[in-house]
Amino acid sequence: MVVFVVLAAAGCAGSAPGAGGKVDVVTTTEILADLVQRVGGDQVSATSLVPAGGDPHSYEPTPADAKRVARADVTFTNHLLLEPQSLIKTIDANAPKDAPNISLAEAAESYGAHVIPLVEDIGLDVLWLGLRVRGTGKARGATRTSSIHLTATKIDGPGKLVAYLTESLGQPDLYFDSSNPADSTTLPPAAHTHLNWAFTKPGVYHLTLEGRLDNGRPLGKGTFTFAVGVEPHQVEPADGGKATVLDDGHTDLTVDLDSGQVYAYSDAQRVGAAQSVVPAGRVVIDVPGKALETVPDDPRFAFLGKAGAQIHQLPQAVLGKHVHGEIDPHLWEDVANAKAYVQLIRDTLIEVDPQSAPTYKTNTDAYLRELDELDEYVRSQLAKIPADRRQLITTHDAFGYLASAYQLKVAGFVVPNPAQEPSVDQVRRLSETIRNLKVPAVFTEPNLAQRASVLTQVARDNGVRVCSIYGDSFDEHARSYVAMMRHNADELLLCLGESR
Known part of the structure; x- marks a missing residue:
């Protein structure tokens, strides 16, 4: 991953906010830029890094974006893992140290915004299995731009085990492959991603997963057991004790930044219920006969075997890379949350440009009234x-x-x-x-x-x-x-x- 860092020479900055020039605000999305512009009016120039019609979940920043951030008086992100980590890293690495750098979704709760869990229930007839990093890891020196390394230190079984992502246009991206020892991938703190898990032969497989911070500090290690095409209740888990068979719902192989443990975070057998922790050594993941798939006649998938061959596969279910956290980041789809964003934006602009405070307050009051009317309109239409x-x-x-x-x-x-x-x-x-x-x-x-x-x-x-x-x-x-x-x-x- 490339992070662009722009070193600005002293004395090259533009005019100070409120000293004849507009406050330069850079946001990650057009929606945020629009909210900022409505609050700031003629005193502010608000622009979005993600271009018109772009997908904020997957946008990759450019050197020009880094330069824009380095010149900004204020930067606003949504975060809660809405934006890709590469974009967050570019902002945090380039935003001037004395300029506010605000994560609206996380800071707006104090203004009355409410957050809800990101509940995923695709209703598959097999287990939906992903990877997750839980916790913030602040006590271990982690920040929102940290990368947690998840390494498959050992994989064994009668055939190949391959964990891979299918991108939006069908391009596969390999994460773990038992033919390539010590494969590794990264996730930011409090993040989750979906994967396909493919097995070329039936039988019992073991995957040892280890976590490590990008500062080199080790986290936990745990071994998960997979029962592929065999009766899972007759398979012994890695620790030799009583097995917990996971066979439906949603489960993530998880590294916990705060506790240093590796476990399954699962709602299996309790679809729709809160997820619970199952120690890695007790886990047996059921990959049943109904998970059989045919290797597509596409050279991009040759790593799975010959075209037409039968493999067992737990599907990622949601096409494309979609790294997210436990909290739904799309707060603005409730107009009440957009009002909280607007008030936080107002106070941030006043902090940067206090002489324009009356303008920001007047604009905000008018916009909040418009948002009240919008909320009532949406509510009445949907009713x-x-x-x-x-x-x-x-x-x-x-x-x-x-x-x-x-x-x-x-x-x-x-x-x-x-x-x-x-x-x-x-x-x-x-x-x-x-x-x-x-x-x-x-x-x-x-x-x-x-x-x-x-x-x-x-x-x-x-x-x-x-x-x-x-x-x-x-x-x-x-x-x-x-x-x-x-x-x-x-x-x-x-x-x-x-x-x-």
Whole structure:
């Protein structure tokens, strides 16, 4: 990972805020830039690093971005792992030391924002297995830009074990491969990611996972057991004691920054319940016969074996790289949270440019009144949707706050993986979800069209409308936060409301 660091010569900075020049504000997303501009008005120039229509989850910074950050009077990120760590590192490495560098989602709670867990329930018929780092590790010297190394120090079994990610365009990215000893990957603190776990032959496998901070400080080590195509309750776990078989729901192989332990963090056998800790040495992960997949006829997947060969695979379920934490970062989908952002932005600008405080307060008061009207508009529009039609099937999990604030329900779906075309079973599962919920429409996001092909196909096959709502970014049809939220309310009512 490359982090761009710009060294500014003394005396080359622009005019001080409030001394005839505008306050230069750099944000990570267009949504944040719009909120800042509404508060700052003519006293502020707010720009976004992620370009129009870009995906803030995957945007990679450039040297020009580092220069913009180095000139900024204020920087605002959303964080809670919305943005990729490379972007956060670029900001933290280049932001002037005396300039506020604010993580809005984390700091806005004191202004009345509320956060909710990021609940993922795709409803797979096999275990959904990922990797996770829990805790902040502050006592061990970790920061939000730290990288925690997760290394597979030992893998054994009757065949190959490969853990890999399928990117948004179908490109595989290998994390662990038993034919390459001591493979390693990294995650930031309090982060989680999805992976595919493939096994080329049935039998019992063991994976020893070790954690280490980027400052060299060792964390824990633990060995997980996989029962692949065999009866899991007859398999002895790594510590030789009583096994805990994990066979459904959502589980992560986890390194804990605060305790220094390695364990499974799992809701298996208790889908929808809070996740619990299972020591690595007691874990037996069930990879059943129904996890059989065919190696696609694609040279990019040759590492799995010959095309057409049968392998066992636990799917990553959500296509593309999506590193996130335990808290849903999309706070702005609840207008009340956007109001908290706005008040925090106001106070930050006043700190930087106190002589313009009256302007910032006046602008904020007017904008808060507009946001109150927006909140009432969204609420009244969505209240018109019948109770049995309040199901959301979307491109990615960005609408938990919208659902929580306005009494909707987010429903999950399975994205095909790893083949470029969906299998018959994958199409069937998504079709059954749409039919069982009797949803009249599904929703794609304009900036994530490449991830929506399967959802669009299955919706059309089932005679379901395909509609569009905004999650993380604007486009040419919605160039402000207010316009975005009004569109979402109107589109949800149009597509989920009574047929016209």
